[in-house]
Amino acid sequence: MDLLFNYGISERQRYRSRSQTRSALPPTLVLPGAVRNVVRRAGSPKPGPPHSNLGIHTMADVPEKPIRKIQRQKLSLRASLWPELNEADLWHYKKTDGWLTVPRAMPLLLRIMDNLSKGKPVSSAYFDLWCRTFDESFVIVNKAREMAFYSGFTGERAERTWASRIKTLEDLGFIGIKDGPNGPISYVLIYNPYRVIRGHYAAGHVPQGTYNALKQRLIEIGAQDLDQAEAPKAEAPNPEAPKIEASKSVRAPGTPIVRRRLK
Numbered sequence: 001m002d003l004l005f006n007y008g009i010s011e012r013q014r015y016r017s018r019s020q021t022r023s024a025l026p027p028t029l030v031l032p033g034a035v036r037n038v039v040r041r042a043g044s045p046k047p048g049p050p051h052s053n054l055g056i057h058t059m060a061d062v063p064e065k066p067i068r069k070i071q072r073q074k075l076s077l078r079a080s081l082w083p084e085l086n087e088a089d090l091w092h093y094k095k096t097d098g099w100l101t102v103p104r105a106m107p108l109l110l111r112i113m114d115n116l117s118k119g120k121p122v123s124s125a126y127f128d129l130w131c132r133t134f135d136e137s138f139v140i141v142n143k144a145r146e147m148a149f150y151s152g153f154t155g156e157r158a159e160r161t162w163a164s165r166i167k168t169l170e171d172l173g174f175i176g177i178k179d180g181p182n183g184p185i186s187y188v189l190i191y192n193p194y195r196v197i198r199g200h201y202a203a204g205h206v207p208q209g210t211y212n213a214l215k216q217r218l219i220e221i222g223a224q225d226l227d228q229a230e231a232p233k234a235e236a237p238n239p240e241a242p243k244i245e246a247s248k249s250v251r252a253p254g255t256p257i258v259r260r261r262l263k
């Protein structure tokens with residue numbers, strides 16, 4: 001009986017000690033190993049990983065995302081095709097810097113852009129702009145010659161050709177341009193390409209088969225840009241506003257330029 005009574009007191013003391021430690025710490029902490037050892041000695045006499053009792057997690061305790069079934073199948077197939085593969089020979093975004101986010105439908109988006117530009121491909125210049133962003137869709141153009149080279153233009157007319165492609169992208173509504181210290185093309189804003197292509201499709205500039213292929217691809221990757229985004233419309237002219245000169249472009253940001261003659 002004395003043994004049971006003493007055991008009960010010991011358990012209550014342990015419970016009280018753990019409760020006091022919990023109240024003194026936030027619900028969840030991420031601590032390095034050295035601090036983890038201090039917490040173990042101060043807060044929990046129980047053997048094993050003490051931080052699991054205190055609501056404390058080290059970086060080693062944070063589980064990675066589970067590998068999905070389809071990914072496991074692809075890895076298994078890859079291993080059977082390349083049994084001697086060294087993982088160090090592959091590029092992985094978790095092991096390096098210098099990467100950014102890109103829509104999975106980008107190859108098809110680039111093809112549609114080239115089709116819209118009528119024999120003057122703009123996809124390489126567009127993708128170079130995209131690769132210079134940091135997910136803010138904004139580029140400061142301070143290396144025009146380098147950007148022309150990366151876009152595939154060389155020679156004496158490289159910058160001029162590149163600038164013409166950038167202007168074509170603006171006319172098509174894929175980007176916006178502002179002048180500044182580096183000339184007429186000093187700042188570039190990249191609009192959502194899905195919205196722009198939807199606007200071109202509504203205007204009859206994108207074939208039905210190509211647009212259907214884009215919709216199918218978005219369903220495969222789980223994107224809903226074409227469903228959620230409505231093509232932006234140009235603002236209705238104000239009858240009381242002064243008339244502007246003829247053949248002035250009237251458009252909303254991210255939409256192709258439409259030439260209208262005002263009476």
